[in-house]
Amino acid sequence: MDRDKREVILAEINHWRKGRLLPEQYCDFLEKLYHDEEIKSSRSIISLGSIQQGNLKSWFLGFGIISFIFFIVFYFSLFPWPLQMAITLLLSALGYLFSAIHRHRHELLSLALAGAGSLILLGLGSLMIALQGWEGETATSILISVCGIVWFTVGVFMRFNILLYCGLAFGMLLYAFFFGWIHPESSWGMLQLLWLPLSIIFFWITWLCHYRIKRLTRVMFAASLTLWFMPEMDGLLLRQQSAQGMEIIILAKIVVAFVLLYSLRKKWVVWISS
Incomplete structure (x- = not known):
C-alpha cells in the first residue's frame, strides 16, 4: 500500500481510538496490521518506494x-545450442516464477512478468532456431508446440486468460501446419x-465451462x-491462396456470425458474463 494512504488510515484509526468509535483492542489490531504491512514492504529489496528513496541496493540489483x-x-549466438536452450528455459521459468510470487499482491506486475517470460521463450527460441540453421517445418512446429503447452499450462494455473488464449491460438497454428x-x-x-x-465444438465447450469451470468461458x-474465421486465414496466410473474392x-x-450470435444472445451473454 502507498505510504501516504497508510498514514491516512493510521491517523483515522487514531481518531477512532480517541473518539471511542471502536473498542481499544480493535484499534490495536488494525494499527498493528498496517504497521506490519509497512515493515513488510520496507523489507522488499526492489520496490517503487526503495527506488524513489535512492536505496543503493535496489538500484545496483x-x-x-x-x-x-x-x-x-549479446553473446547468445556464441553459446552452443544446449546452453542456448537452457538459458531460454531458465529465463522463461524465472519470469513465470516471479509472476507467481507477485500474483496475489501486484496483479499487473505479475501479468507483465508472465508476458516477459512468454516473449523470452518465443523470441530466444526463434533466435536459437535461426542461429542453428534449423529453419524448417519440424523445428517451427516443435517451438510452437512447446510455447503453446507452456502458455496454456501457465494460464491455467495462474488464471491468466490471455496466456490461455495464446496457448490455444498456437494450438490452432500447429493444427494448420499439420x-x-x-x-x-x-x-x-x-x-x-x-x-x-x-468452432462449433469450442462453442459447446463454452457452454460446458459455464457449468463446470466458469473462468474459462x-x-x-x-x-x-x-x-470461425480460421479457414480464410489458413488459406490466405499459410497456403498463399488467391485473395480474389475472399472479402465477400x-x-x-x-453476417452469419452476427445472425447466430444475435439469435443466441440470451445464452452466450450469460455464459461469458458469469
Whole structure:
C-alpha cells in the first residue's frame, strides 16, 4: 500500500481510538496490521518506494539484472545450442516464477512478468532456431508446440486468460501446419470442413465451462470466434491462396456470425458474463 494512504488510515484509526468509535483492542489490531504491512514492504529489496528513496541496493540489483540480461542476449549466438536452450528455459521459468510470487499482491506486475517470460521463450527460441540453421517445418512446429503447452499450462494455473488464449491460438497454428503438410492443396470447402466443426465444438465447450469451470468461458468463446474465421486465414496466410473474392466470403461469414450470435444472445451473454 502507498505510504501516504497508510498514514491516512493510521491517523483515522487514531481518531477512532480517541473518539471511542471502536473498542481499544480493535484499534490495536488494525494499527498493528498496517504497521506490519509497512515493515513488510520496507523489507522488499526492489520496490517503487526503495527506488524513489535512492536505496543503493535496489538500484545496483536492478541494473545488475538488466546488465546480465543484455550480456546473455549479446553473446547468445556464441553459446552452443544446449546452453542456448537452457538459458531460454531458465529465463522463461524465472519470469513465470516471479509472476507467481507477485500474483496475489501486484496483479499487473505479475501479468507483465508472465508476458516477459512468454516473449523470452518465443523470441530466444526463434533466435536459437535461426542461429542453428534449423529453419524448417519440424523445428517451427516443435517451438510452437512447446510455447503453446507452456502458455496454456501457465494460464491455467495462474488464471491468466490471455496466456490461455495464446496457448490455444498456437494450438490452432500447429493444427494448420499439420493439415497443410498432409493436404498442401486444399479447396475452400475442405478448409471449411477442417475448421468450422472445431468452432462449433469450442462453442459447446463454452457452454460446458459455464457449468463446470466458469473462468474459462470467455477464453473458449474467443477461441470459437477465432476458429470461425480460421479457414480464410489458413488459406490466405499459410497456403498463399488467391485473395480474389475472399472479402465477400469473410463479409458473408461476419453476417452469419452476427445472425447466430444475435439469435443466441440470451445464452452466450450469460455464459461469458458469469
